[in-house]
Amino acid sequence: MNDPMTIRRLYGRSQGHKLRAGQAALVEEMLPAVSVPGHGPLDAATLFGDDRPLHVEIGFGAGEHLAGQAAAHPDTGFIGCEPFLNGVVGALGHIREGGLTNVRLHMGDALEVIERLPDASLSRVYLLHPDPWPKARHAKRRMVNHGPLDLIAAKLMPGAEFRLGTDDPTYCRWSMMVMNQRSDFDWLATSAHDFLTRPDDWPETRYERKARRQGHEVWYFRYCRR
Numbered sequence: 001m002n003d004p005m006t007i008r009r010l011y012g013r014s015q016g017h018k019l020r021a022g023q024a025a026l027v028e029e030m031l032p033a034v035s036v037p038g039h040g041p042l043d044a045a046t047l048f049g050d051d052r053p054l055h056v057e058i059g060f061g062a063g064e065h066l067a068g069q070a071a072a073h074p075d076t077g078f079i080g081c082e083p084f085l086n087g088v089v090g091a092l093g094h095i096r097e098g099g100l101t102n103v104r105l106h107m108g109d110a111l112e113v114i115e116r117l118p119d120a121s122l123s124r125v126y127l128l129h130p131d132p133w134p135k136a137r138h139a140k141r142r143m144v145n146h147g148p149l150d151l152i153a154a155k156l157m158p159g160a161e162f163r164l165g166t167d168d169p170t171y172c173r174w175s176m177m178v179m180n181q182r183s184d185f186d187w188l189a190t191s192a193h194d195f196l197t198r199p200d201d202w203p204e205t206r207y208e209r210k211a212r213r214q215g216h217e218v219w220y221f222r223y224c225r226r
Helices: 021-034 044-048 064-072 086-098 110-114 137-141 146-155 167-181 192-196 206-213
Strands: 055-060 077-081 103-106 122-128 155-164 185-186 219-225
Touching: 021 086, 021 103, 044 077, 055 064, 055 110, 064 086, 064 103, 064 122, 064 206, 077 110, 086 103, 103 110, 110 146, 122 146, 146 155, 146 167, 155 167, 167 185, 167 219, 192 219
Parallel strands: 055 077, 055 122, 077 103, 122 155
Antiparallel strands: 155 219, 185 219
């Protein structure tokens, strides 16, 4: 599928508040050991030294969900992509505290990593609380657009799962519209309960907790790759 609404570069800031000394040391000492290689093809053997299922999280925030999934599935390899340095620091802290050896991080554009993976190599892709870009003129910057989805679909194996979470009503409606236009994904919901209730194997993030404190509804979408 071709669509002009295609993300090929990142927008927004890459760093927020200045890192404390301990955080800076964590980045310097730990990030190189868990970083996705900067160039060349990628697969499970390259990243983890063996053939194992691979999951990708696009924009992992502070890493709670990524670390929770990695702890629950130690035999699966997790690739977390996040352009925000402070989020990467948060993920590094979770990796260290949990003693996680099955996580690799990329500080930058997730699509640059995903396109280097073999087709039909991913068991799951997560996109949780992405930037909604609420103004209509910025709609092309949303990750849920046909360009990024074409790439994600190509890398997911048949029967694999694409998970999307949002608390933004505009993004919710937009995502439903875009996903309903596609013939390569089946929505797994059979009732409203399925997308209004967080699945047991979906670790909660701080963004989700914040949304609920503010009285926002949260929607959980699960799609199966045909």
